[in-house]
Amino acid sequence: MAGPAFSNPISIKDIAKAAGVSHSTVSRALADSPLVASETKQRIQRIAREMGYTPSAIARGLVTKRTATVGLVVTTIADPFIAEVAQGIEETALDNGYNVILCNCSAEPEREVACARALREKRVDAIIVTSSRVGSLYVPLLEELGVPIVLINNQHEGDYVYSVRTDNLTGGRLAGEYLLSLGHRYVAYIAGPPGAHSSKERLEGCRVALREHGLDIPDDWVAPGDGRTGGGQAGVDFLLRRSPQPTAIFCYNDMTAIGALQAIKRAGLRVPDDFSLVGYDDIAFAAFVDPPLTTIAQDKYTLGQRAMDLALELLNGQEEAGDIVLTPYLVERASCAPTSPGVSQG
Structure with a gap:
């Protein structure tokens, strides 16, 4: 069966022939140049529309x-x-x-x-x-x-x-200060992808807030992650093996927190009764998980x-x-x- 037929695009040359004017006059008319009389310009533009003319981005790029x-x-x-x-x-x-x-x-x-x-x-x-x-x-x-x-x-x-x-340092600090305001002294962190600068800054910001109250996030309460739900699940499994366990978990991002929430439920525990959970980003999904996720929002x-x-x-x-x-x-x-x-x- 024959394929669809494609016609060649209408060119300035075609419009010039139909309008009975030069190529340069068509070019100026389509560019709305004051050098072309108003009546001629409108007639050329009408002919271009009727013929289905589409300006060439390639040709325009050669000029501009x-x-x-x-x-x-x-x-x-x-x-x-x-x-x-x-x-x-x-x-x-x-x-x-x-x-x-x-x-x-x-x-x-x-x-x-x-x-x-x-x-x-x-x-x-x-x-x-x-x-x-x-x-x-x-x-x-x-x-x-x-x-x-x-x-x-x-x-x-x-x-x-x-x-x-x-400002990731400020974001991490906001998370730490909020958890401190709720009385949490034992805070863990599930990190982002290895080497992610933002993950280090968010952790440091949270640590700064805690250190101002004589607290910290111990290195063995920093769980490796990958910025995805799977990393959040693995992070919770890692933290559940710690003793003592934290009462709050700050996550690199919301996808990590959503995975963490799933793992906490799978372990027969509850959020926020057994663990408070804070995400980062405020993606659309964060408001629709159960329970809805507290998070640090980026615009x-x-x-x-x-x-x-x-x-x-x-x-x-x-x-x-x-x-x-x-x-x-x-x-x-x-x-x-x-x-x-x-x-x-x-």
Whole structure:
């Protein structure tokens, strides 16, 4: 069976022939140039619409030296946190006449750099990277790729010129102070992916709050994790083997906390009766688990919005733009409860 027939796209040459004018006149009319008489301009534009003319982004790019596209490198499109950040990027891009090309790097540093290079080969005007595992190593790549690169929540230690991030130390501190206000003195932590800078900062922030009251999170109460539900489940199994056991668990992110909640229930224990539980991110799922999860919220949409705004500023030559830091906040739900001072489990 024959496949569908595709007609050639309508060109400026076709419109010029139909309108009985030169190619340059059509180009000016479609660009709304004042050099073309109003009546002629309207007639050419009407003919273009009737013929189904679509402007060529490639041709426009040859003239402007830009493609009005931005590349977005994400760790995984399955992460609900990333989805809300990407929404902020895409809506801001569209509002400014840009489109977004998505690339998934699976949280692998080598693949992340390969994605950035591949996007540049697509002639994107700027690149935004979420949760970068490369971070400051992009500095030498800036000259090589020749476009602005903006990082969101950089996971690689070191300074970077253009970034948007949430203050993880403050977020960890908020979690610690909240648990202290409920009387918890025995707090554990389920970590994020190995080497994740944000995980270290969130733990340190919580520890700072506890140390101000003569307390701490012992190293053997820091359970390894991976930022996913499986890591949260394994983290609880790890902590249940500790003696004494903590009364509260602070988790690297909400996906970790949701896994931890499942493991606590599986062990025949209850949240918040036996363990208070605090997540991080405030993804949409956090409000719908049982019990609803208390968490430290990041403004995910604003992270994406500000990153896209920063990319646009750099494209417009506003080089003063740099490191943008957003403040997290506590969202109190039902996964935490008061405990008596001095009480531990096990």
